[in-house]
Amino acid sequence: MVTIAFSRNSSPEEYGASSPSIGAVLKAIAADATFSDKRRADICSAVRTLCGRLHIQLESTPADPRLFAERLANVTEVTVAMSRGRFQNCRSLLDATLAYANKRMVRRRSRTPLAPEYAALLAYATSRWQVIRLRALFRYASERAILPEGIDETVMTAFAETIRRSTVKKPHNVERMSRHAWNQLIQAVPGLGSQTVTINYIAERYVLEASAFPQSLWDDLEAYLSSRATPETTFAIDSLLTEEELFAEDARRTPPIRTSTANLIRYRVRQFASVLVIEGVVNVEQMTSLASLVSPATINRGLQFFVRRAEGKLRNSQMYGIATDLLMIAQHWVRLPASDLQKLKILTSKVRPQHEGLPHSARRSLAPLRDLPNVRAFLAVSELILRDAEKEKSIDRATANRVATALWIRIAQRAPLRISNLLTTRLDTNIIRSVGKSGSVALLYPPDQVKNRKTLEVPLPRSTVAMLDLYLRKYRPVLVEGESPWLFPAPNGKYKKPGVMSADIQRLMRSYIGFAINPHSFRHVAAKLYLSVNPGDYESVQLILGHRARETTVRYYCDLEAEEAFRHFDAVLLGLEAHPDRRRPS
Incomplete structure (x- = not known):
């Protein structure tokens, strides 16, 4: 079900x-x-x-x-x-x-043959992707007796409207890729005489290139990120702090960050600096250091741009992330006065998303798991994928990739790690085995690989170990040529990208069990299933998910037990209906 x-x-x-x-x-x-x-x-x-x-x-x-x-x-x-x-x-x-x-609603596949002019043009296509994207456009033009020289912005707009009035998935993407394929084609066909068309992007691209800003701004940013790169605190002899400075709040070292976080801060600073230029708040020439970006008035003006883009919605994660990073820079690098820092803290609190429990998108993705047959199908999906792969007479890359995805699903079900941890698992450092042929296996991640910087050690069940060993022996060699230390390697020898793995996971789940959840929601599933059997045991969920604080676990998952409470309440009502003369105990 x-x-x-x-x-x-x-x-x-x-x-x-x-x-x-x-x-x-x-x-x-x-x-x-x-x-x-x-x-x-x-x-x-x-x-x-x-x-x-x-x-x-x-x-x-x-x-x-x-x-x-x-x-x-x-x-x-x-x-x-x-x-x-x-x-x-x-x-x-x-x-x-x-x-x-409605006659304007076209069928998914047009049976109109291509006009000879368009059939000849397809010979110039350089890839199968380009042929697919041009065929729909060419059939549309053939139906209306439009010659290649007549394809212009007006025709493309009408073609886009036709797509939107169909059941084609993601019509905006189809339109954009058709425009891109057309522009590529007329560049390759000499003397065609057609004009290029504009490519419409769904999101407005407002972030300027780094070269548009003074280099001194990026030098200052790199110096700030370097100060947060490692957890060690070292001071030169000639720069020892005085006792007053040592215990001053603004002299304490800022929390260390990982490389991925540093990259995100780089982008957010460039994003916010671009907004200030667009809004006319600060001239490019004035952005010589981070200090030019972090005054309360400047941040307030810049965030108003994002409020307008969110159609007046004041609280969202994008604004909160930008405001938080700028507050950290103002406090620990620029060292603004305490009065200004207080204003920035108030501003940051105003854009912080307010929600208790899981986001609505996560709740909707977990809806199928309200039914026990779906839970059982979810837990068995990796075995089904492996069973079908074992029936194959030969192992190609597609089959091996399905088994890799099945292994990821299996591990994430039994050990709900973050996708970044699983994808960066190394065979030489993150997998530990005990002595003996049937020894136990665990995944070990040191603090620098874990979000909350706590060592994470996760034992694997024997059934998962059996799938892991089969994958390593039979299927992983097909996925990579040469040396690669990663458990889930990409063709280039690096680890598989999260977006690619996420798409593979959801595609296989829909194919085998009819619904899918994204990789991060595996953690929500673990909490939901455990609390449904062990209500109130947040300490165990905290350990399973690796949360540093119990409050984090309670804040996200306390209301997952509401469903069990309603079921219990319904059972009470059914009992009263079955025994109407039963008195309430005193």
């Missing part, structure tokens, strides 16, 4: 008000004599079945392609308990229904 939780940003009312309901369209198709009896029956049956499996109300849901595209974005045949052929057929007939509802 799969519980479907759609992460949509729009409500049905936000889609075309003039669109008839999907139920009304089915009634119109059932009464349309231009369809054969079999065709009408097939369409109505397929659409009703698919909508029923997705819990879509026929009479109140607009027949708008974008709404259905969002609903179907992460749905697989496993999600709706259909065979692959039946699921694909239902989707195809749904497309036909939406096309019938």
Whole structure:
């Protein structure tokens, strides 16, 4: 059983008000004599079945392609308990229904043959990716008898509108890549006479290049980051602090940071400096040091830019991260007066996100795990992936990559580490084994590899060790050529990127069990499952997740027990209903 939780940003009312309901369209198709009896029956049956499996109300849901595209974005045949052929057929007939509802809504695949001019142009494409991105555009132009010389900004805009009125996934990405492929093509075809088109980016690109600012600003920033690079505190003999300075709050050394954090601070400083230039708060020539960025008035003006971008929302993690980094610079490097620091602390507190418990996105991703069959399917998915891989007669890179992903899932289920820790696991330093053929295995991470700088040692169950050994012996050699110390290597010998691993994990989970969660949510799953059996045992969850403070664990996961409380409450009510004469004990 799969519980479907759609992460949509729009409500049905936000889609075309003039669109008839999907139920009304089915009634119109059932009464349309231009369809054969079999065709009408097939369409109505397929659409009703698919909508029923997705819990879509026929009479109140607009027949708008974008709404259905969002609903179907992460749905697989496993999600709706259909065979692959039946699921694909239902989707195809749904497309036909939406096309019938509005002639401007095109089918997912156009059957219009390409005009000869466009068929000849495809020969100049340099990659399969470029052919795929150009084919839809060329079919659109062929349908409308538009010659290659006539493709301009107006045609591209109309093509984009057609895509948005279809069930294509991520229409903005399709439009942008089609524009990019077209620009590449006309550069490669001499004498075509066509004009380039603009490439529309969803996000506004306002961050200036580092070269736009004085080099002294970056030198000052690097000096600040160097002061926080290592935890050791050393002083030269000629620069010993006085006793007053030694115990002064602003003379204490700032907390050390890792390389990844330093890179994030570099970007945030450049991001904020760019905003100050755009807003006209500080001239580029005046940005000679970090001191020019961190006055209370300057930070206040700069943060207003982000408030406008967030449509008036005052509290979000982006603004809080920028404000916090600037406060640290002002306090520990620029050393602003105490009165200014107090203003910055108040400003930082005003943009700090306020939430108790898990974010809404995490709650929605965990919705399928409310049902025990889904929990069991989640715990068994790595074994299913490995079982299918073992059936293969030969091992190619794709198969080995699936097994690597299955191993990641298996380890993260039993040892809910952060994705950065698992992906940077080295065979020579992070995996420790006891003596003996059947010895135990644990993952060991020193403080400099852990977010809260506490040594982390995680024992692996025997079943996980068996999968690990099989992967190392049989599948990992296919993934890398030459020497590589990483447990999960990329083709270039480095460790696999988090974004790539995250995509692989979610793709395999949807394929095998019909739903997916992102890698970080494995930690939330661990807390949810443990607390559902051991309510109130936050100390154990704190140890499992490696939180430094118990308060962190309680703040995020205390309300996960609410579901169990409601189930208990429902059981009490059922007991009272079954025994209406039962008196309340005194």
